Structures are given as C-alpha cells and as structure tokens.
C-alpha cells in the first residue's frame with residue numbers, strides 16, 4: 001500500500017469494533033501505514049479484547065459516526081499528529097428490516113445518518129488535505145443491497161443506493177487531484193451480523209404476529225438471509241483482504257464486487273433486461289406463493 005503514497009499512509013477506519021470493520025482493523029495493523037481505528041466509545045474496548053494493541057502507528061479513537069463533533073475531532077487530531085488522512089474507509093453501517101408500509105421517520109433518519117450522512121461528512125472533512133497532497137483514497141463500504149433491492153430491506157437499500165449515487169459523483173469530482181474513490185460491495189458475508197438488524201416498531205410487531213398481512217414477508221426473508229449468511233463462502237477476513245488489495249491498486253475500480261455472489265448479481269444485472277431480471281428474482285423469493293395470504297399460507301383450492 002505504501003507504494004501508492006509519497007509517505008507512510010495514514011488510514012482512518014470507522015466501525016472497527018466488529019464484523020468486517022474488525023477484520024479490516026487486523027489486516028491494516030500489519031501493514032506499513034499509520035492507522036486510526038475508530039468505534040463508538042462503548043465498543044472501543046473490543047479492539048484490545050480482539051488482540052489489537054495501540055502503538056505509535058496504531059491509535060484507537062472513539063467515534064460515533066453520527067456525532068458531528070466527534071467526526072471533526074478525529075480528523076483534526078490526525079491532521080495535527082500525522083499531517084492528514086490519506087485513506088478513509090467508511091465501514092460503519094446499520095440495517096433495518098421493514099417493508100415500506102412499516103417505515104417510520106426515526107428509522108429513516110437513523111439509517112441515513114449512519115450509512116450516508118456520516119460517510120459523506122467524513123469525506124468532506126478529509127478532502128481538503130487530500131487535494132493539497134494531490135493523492136488519497138476513499139473506500140465506502142456499500143453492499144449488493146446498493147445495486148439491487150430485496151423485500152423488507154427498503155430502508156437499507158435506500159441508504160446504500162444513496163451512498164452509491166453520491167460516491168459515483170465523487171469519483172468524477174476528485175479524480176483530477178489523483179484521489180481514487182471505490183465502493184466495496186460485499187454480498188452475503190458469513191458472520192452473525194444479521195443479529196444486529198434493527199426493526200421499526202411496526203415491523204417488529206408484524207414479524208412477531210402470525211396474523212399480520214406482512215408476517216410471511218418477514219418470516220421467509222429473515223430465514224433466507226440468515227441461511228445465506230451462514231452458508232456464505234465469504235468471511236469478513238476475506239472481504240478485508242479484498243479491501244487491502246483495492247488499496248494497493250494503482251487505479252482501483254469504482255465498484256469492487258467483494259464476494260462471489262456480488263459478482264454473480266452484477267453479471268445478471270448487466271446481462272438481463274431489467275423487466276426479466278425483476279421477474280426472475282420475484283419468482284425466486286422464498287415461499288413467495290404464501291406471501292399476501294392469511295397466516296402466510298396460500299388459500300385452499
């Protein structure tokens with residue numbers, strides 16, 4: 001990675017406490033770079049618990065990405081201490097399970113603040129230094145959910161589609177300064193992060209209530225996603241290695257399909273006409289014939 005920069009690069013990683021963030025933290029710790037691993041204050045002890053140790057090249061810093069003050073403090077501390085940030089990895093992210101009918105404004109604000117606003121504001125803060133040095137890397141961790149939407153994941157896809165759109169604009173804007181921007185798009189990762197998926201009040205009661213008209217949507221999609229994550233070949237460590245490989249590339253692509261299923265979905269999207277693509281995916285939804293019926297069961301013939 002060092003070869004891409006005129007000095008020992010300074011990396012800022014968000015959401016380093018678990019999952020892909022923690023795997024990326026471990027991968028970065030052994031590289032020739034200076035790294036600030038950040039996490040919400042209450043999650044920060046997990047870094048030491050996972051065997052990482054602070055040193056003159058590895059800092060642990062509290063950063064709740066929705067807190068504007070904390071974003072500014074971390075960036076200004078790294079600028080004073082190490083002369084600026086060369087690589088920003090926006091990894092922190094949350095997901096909600098809710099059909100559109102069960103959205104609420106708080107969930108909408110929450111996911112947009114964590115998954116989109118924080119990433120763009122950190123980008124805004126690191127760009128002046130990158131422009132002055134005429135180099136830099138920004139990696140925004142998106143998802144296959146940022147190129148295709150799944151039922152019950154409307155909030156997540158809305159956020160990741162927004163992140164993808166803004167990142168694509170950014171790619172054009174900052175290339176003249178030699179700043180490279182990439183979207184890391186993992187598909188299903190073998191981890192238990194599906195347990196962190198949040199619910200709105202209405203989506204939670206519908207998921208619990210067998211008589212709710214949307215109960216089958218929640219039941220079958222939750223089972224499907226859990227199964228896909230348990231069986232996924234991709235691990236957080238493997239995706240972290242892909243992130244490192246992207247950082248070493250002289251001209252990294254805008255979209256990095258970070259797992260085998262992400263490659264497959266990208267290929268299907270490229271090859272199939274949109275109408276056909278949506279039709280095929282609709283028919284492939286788990287137990288789709290039961291959706292929209294009482295108790296998730298189709299009516300007796």
Ligand SMILES: NC(=O)c1ccc[n+]([C@@H]2O[C@H](COP(=O)([O-])OP(=O)(O)OC[C@H]3O[C@@H](n4cnc5c(N)ncnc54)[C@H](OP(=O)(O)O)[C@@H]3O)[C@@H](O)[C@H]2O)c1
Pocket residue numbers: 014015016017018019020021039040043063064065066091092093094114141142143144185186187188189190191192193194196229
């Ligand atoms: N898992 C998958 O299959 C998958 C697939 C595609 C894309 N992704 C993307 O990969 C990224 C990492 O997800 P993951 O799978 O590792 O999920 P995860 O295990 O749930 O980890 C999410 C990370 O984000 C952090 N985070 C959440 N809210 C935060 C906030 N306000 N401030 C700072 N950190 C915050 C969490 O910290 P706390 O521990 O403090 O809550 C945690 O470290 C996300 O952007 C996600 O959308 C994941």
